[in-house]
Amino acid sequence: MPTDLAHSAAQHPAVRSRSYRAIRLAGRSLAYCATLIPVALLALMTAPLGGAGAAITRWRSLRTGLLGMPPTPAPGRQPGTVAVLGHALLSLLLGAVALLPLGVQLLMLLRGVLYGVVDSGPYVHSWGGPTRAGAWLAHFLVGLPLSAAGLAALIGIAAVHQRLTRRLDGERSPYWLIPTVLLIALAGALLFVAWTRQI
Helix, strand or coil, X not given: CHHHHHHHHHHHHHHHHHHHHHHHHHHHHHHHHHHHHHHHHHHHHHHHHCCHHHHHHHHHHHHHHHCCCCCCCCCCCCCCHHHXXXXXXXXXXXXXXXXXXXXXXXXXXXXXXXXXXXXXXXXCCCCCCCCHHHHHHHHHHHHHHXXXXXXXXXXXXXXXXXXXXXXHHCCCCCCCHHHHHHHHHHHHHHHHHHHHHHC
């Protein structure tokens, strides 16, 4: 029995460390995905006017600053304007898809965490009603798995995009990368259309 307790105590810091890393990765990915559209739009406007190098620098800074990825050595030859514009368009697609899980996080905040504050009732026909506390708890508990799924999607989108950005540093991308970006965009569009038809 004492051995089991000692073993459990030894594992506890490792579990806590893994949880902290997962939460940190989710937060970084959320912030990273929230910047995709503005940075892509800025690149689309400035790259044709000679701002391709600055756009590449911004994407590298996002990878290292927000995601905490190690910096990659700059390639001998900078990508041209066409490559930067192509990257900006793909970034815009991923950023548009990221709006869906970002919206889920916002809904979790407003309709889960703050439900009793933003909805003044009556709660007779609400999940968990008729009391405010019951409805609040029900909405919070329903939002938890949706929020977790949204964070997992943001982590995936950020991982795909940072892999895409490494192409600007001269790394060869795997054959599946561009098709994956296009499939993510298609899946996001289909999900958005299905959701709007439910409203």
